[in-house]
Amino acid sequence: xxxxxxxxxxxxxxxxxxxxxxxxxxxxxxxxxxxxxxxxxxxxxxxxxxxxxxxxxxxxxxxxxxxxxxxxxxxxxxxxxxxxxxxxxxxxxxxxxxxxxxxxxxxxxxxxxxxxxxxxxxxxxxxxxxxxxxxxxxxxxxxxxxxxxxxxxxxxxxxxxxxxxxxxxxxxxxxxxxxxxxxxxxxxxxxxxxxxxxxxxxxxxxxxxxxxxxxxxxxxxxxxxxxxxxxxxxxxxxxxxxxxxxxxxxxxxxxxxxxxxxxxxxxxxxxxxxxxxxxxxxxxxxxxxxxxxxxxxxxxxxxxxxxxxxxxxxxxxxxxxxxxxxxxxxxxxxxxxxxxxxxxxxxxxxxxxxxxxxxxxxxxxxxxxxxxxxxxxxxxxxxxxxxxxxxxxxxxxxxxxxxxxxxxxxxxxxxxxxxxxxxxxxxxx
Numbered sequence: 495x496x497x498x499x500x501x502x503x504x505x506x507x508x509x510x511x512x513x514x515x516x517x518x519x520x521x522x523x524x525x526x527x528x529x530x531x532x533x534x535x536x537x538x539x540x541x542x543x544x545x546x547x548x549x550x551x552x553x554x555x556x557x558x559x560x561x562x563x564x565x566x567x568x569x570x571x572x573x574x575x576x577x578x579x580x581x582x583x584x585x586x587x588x589x590x591x592x593x594x595x596x597x598x599x600x601x602x603x604x605x606x607x608x609x610x611x612x613x614x615x616x617x618x619x620x621x622x623x624x625x626x627x628x629x630x631x632x633x634x635x636x637x638x639x640x641x642x643x644x645x646x647x648x649x650x651x652x653x654x655x656x657x658x659x660x661x662x663x664x665x666x667x668x669x670x671x672x673x674x675x676x677x678x679x680x681x682x683x684x685x686x687x688x689x690x691x692x693x694x695x696x697x698x699x700x701x702x703x704x705x706x707x708x709x710x711x712x713x714x715x716x717x718x719x720x721x722x723x724x725x726x727x728x729x730x731x732x733x734x735x736x737x738x739x740x741x742x743x744x745x746x747x748x749x750x751x752x753x754x755x756x757x758x759x760x761x762x763x764x765x766x767x768x769x770x771x772x773x774x775x776x777x778x779x780x781x782x783x784x785x786x787x788x789x790x791x792x793x794x795x796x797x798x799x800x801x802x803x804x805x806x807x808x809x810x811x812x813x814x815x816x817x818x819x820x821x822x823x824x825x826x827x828x829x830x831x832x833x834x835x836x837x838x839x840x841x842x843x844x845x846x847x848x849x850x851x852x853x854x855x856x857x858x859x860x861x862x863x864x865x866x867x868x869x870x871x872x873x874x875x876x877x878x879x880x881x882x883x884x885x886x887x888x889x890x891x892x893x894x895x896x897x898x899x900x901x902x903x904x905x906x907x908x909x910x911x912x913x914x915x916x917x918x919x920x921x922x923x
Contacts, residue, residue, distance in 0.1 A: 698777035700748030739901030
């Protein structure tokens with residue numbers, strides 16, 4: 495039995511190149527994941543195969559090479575940049591005589607380290623338990639596991655059945671608690687919908703700079719660092735946008751290629767903020783050589799969580815890392831913003847992002863001319879207090895003619911205060 499690795503341990507990394515695009519991984523990304531987990535990399539073993547070996551994933555010769563390097567460096571753990579089957583992990587551990595982790599387990603462990611809120615911790619634990627349920631047998635190699643018919647059940651197998659039952663009970667308990675949290679989140683969303691406050695969600699590949707951008711435009715201090723999955727728990731802030739009014743900006747977890755399905759399932763409640771947003775800001779590290787592939791991976795995850803139909807604005811971040819690139823807004827043939835180039839680190843171009851958001855959400859603006867009788871002076875004063883009156887005149891009867899522009903949400907608040915009959919004051923332009 496090998497204990498779960500701890501941050502600060504030393505690892506040998508294994509990266510195998512496959513010809514099929516869907517099986518390929520990025521070695522640099524693995525190194526960043528390992529660094530984010532607080533593990534030191536002693537050596538990197540690389541190779542290439544047409545397809546994974548069914549027993550050892552890498553083949554007998556390469557497995558022996560890995561075992562030799564582990565022995566030379568006295569490594570604590572071997573980390574594969576791929577997803578391994580439980581049987582492959584067991585066989586590799588026998589050869590290497592140390593703990594073997596795959597990419598999925600590494601990502602889950604990073605999430606476990608970073609989760610801060612009660613909800614985030616529950617979601618990560620649920621994902622870990624689902625992943626662990628297929629690998630229970632590995633934890634009991636110190637016990638007898640007899641196979642056979644009646645009368646041949648060994649104590650190890652009995653322990654496994656007990657542990658599986660405990661896992662099922664724990665998973666059911668966490669799901670029930672997460673359902674309560676989801677109800678609370680849904681109540682908050684319904685309250686925002688009643689007030690008609692638009693929600694804008696930040697999405698993107700991990701380490702694209704979402705949290706840095708979030709801090710820049712909301713003057714917040716959300717944790718941001720040059721590492722993968724620096725932010726897990728969603729953060730919501732109210733933000734004022736010209737010609738729109740108040741919006742809710744949501745910072746969510748970053749995505750990564752081959753994001754574990756258990757993790758996507760566990761974080762679906764959190765990602766509801768993304769699925770039900772009025773607008774997505776897809777933050778892209780423009781200096782990353784694989785930005786095209788990263789964009790595709792993000793779109794793939796958005797489709798998996800049924801959030802691919804939400805209107806989206808691309809935000810090309812980190813232009814300060816490129817030469818001769820200045821902040822700008824790219825528009826389509828109809829003049830609608832589709833891409834903003836900026837630097838969240840320096841702040842260059844952030845005002846253009848606010849401008850683009852304002853344009854895309856402008857359809858939620860109320861722009862009408864009102865005719866008010868003298869007895870509605872309070873309504874006139876309220877409109878002036880909102881800076882909603884662009885022009886004022888009088889007709890022959892001495893009634894006010896007000897040219898107004900204000901967020902729909904503010905107009906609806908006025909209707910609640912002064913009554914729905916104020917809709918009758920609107921003049922047809």
